[in-house]
Amino acid sequence: MDANDADRFLVDRIREGDQAAWRQLIERFGGRLSAFARARTSSLSDADDLVQDTFVGFLQSLSHYDNIRSLETYLFTILRYKLRDLYRSRKTPAGGGPDSDDWLEQAVADDGETPSGAAELAEAQQLQESMLADVLRRLIHELRDRQAFDDLQVIELIFYAGKRNLDVADLCDIDQKTVAGIKFRAIQRLQKFLGERGQSELAACDESHAEVTVARVWREHRLTCLKRGTLGSYLLGVLEEPWHSYTQFHLDVVGCPMCLANLADLASEDDEAAPRPNAQALFESSVGFLSRGTGVT
Numbered sequence: 001m002d003a004n005d006a007d008r009f010l011v012d013r014i015r016e017g018d019q020a021a022w023r024q025l026i027e028r029f030g031g032r033l034s035a036f037a038r039a040r041t042s043s044l045s046d047a048d049d050l051v052q053d054t055f056v057g058f059l060q061s062l063s064h065y066d067n068i069r070s071l072e073t074y075l076f077t078i079l080r081y082k083l084r085d086l087y088r089s090r091k092t093p094a095g096g097g098p099d100s101d102d103w104l105e106q107a108v109a110d111d112g113e114t115p116s117g118a119a120e121l122a123e124a125q126q127l128q129e130s131m132l133a134d135v136l137r138r139l140i141h142e143l144r145d146r147q148a149f150d151d152l153q154v155i156e157l158i159f160y161a162g163k164r165n166l167d168v169a170d171l172c173d174i175d176q177k178t179v180a181g182i183k184f185r186a187i188q189r190l191q192k193f194l195g196e197r198g199q200s201e202l203a204a205c206d207e208s209h210a211e212v213t214v215a216r217v218w219r220e221h222r223l224t225c226l227k228r229g230t231l232g233s234y235l236l237g238v239l240e241e242p243w244h245s246y247t248q249f250h251l252d253v254v255g256c257p258m259c260l261a262n263l264a265d266l267a268s269e270d271d272e273a274a275p276r277p278n279a280q281a282l283f284e285s286s287v288g289f290l291s292r293g294t295g296v297t
Helices: 003-015 019-038 044-060 071-089 102-109 115-119 123-145 149-160 165-172 176-196 210-220 228-236 243-254 257-269 279-294
Strands: none
Touching (some): 003 019, 003 071, 019 044, 019 071, 019 257, 019 279, 044 071, 071 257, 123 176, 123 210, 149 165, 149 176, 149 243, 228 257, 243 257
């Protein structure tokens, strides 16, 4: 059973009101969610409350969750909105917490979307995003298979992080002409993949849509997020090249918030002094919502 199948099985059990499955979900994801929240709030109490609200929010929106979506990404999405609500209630700008990032600032600026609304995308939009994710994933896998990590870094900074060619050149220590060439070839490949699907153009790669469409799909589908096993090997110093260098780039240069949260969670497992979420307390405070969220009586 792969990770996605395991997630689907776990959610199905939770939908049936299985308390053991609910405890398992909390124990599995509580640490990484807590690491994410604690990096963006000045209070451990606030972070713990945000994680609790995230789990309750998951149960309340469970009827809207579809198994196509990554369970981990969905939980991080709910936490992102809980953070947004906290900032708004205190009239604090998105950058008000430590270690803030553009990813969260975009969420705070978005007034209309909610976790349930995000899960209730129109079918046409879902198909479009799925198609875009597929062609982006195909390009990423091609580059990884060829170990063309330099090219992957460039397109990740452009398409996902929304960086300008000049900024990418500085970050990657290459000239702008090289950046432009990598970007051009990447768009050509994406256009080819779309053409094979009967699509004539890649509107999402137009500069005016890059942040709205490509970056969002890249984030929601976690196209270049690293597996916890890879992050664990990196943390232990046993990850081999070129993956070590790419992992360092993804964490330090791209600053992927979810991978950083996973890394912090893994690091805290071996650090007795590091704060850890109280899984039992989280379970007790949220299990009462299990039947209400699943419809089980």
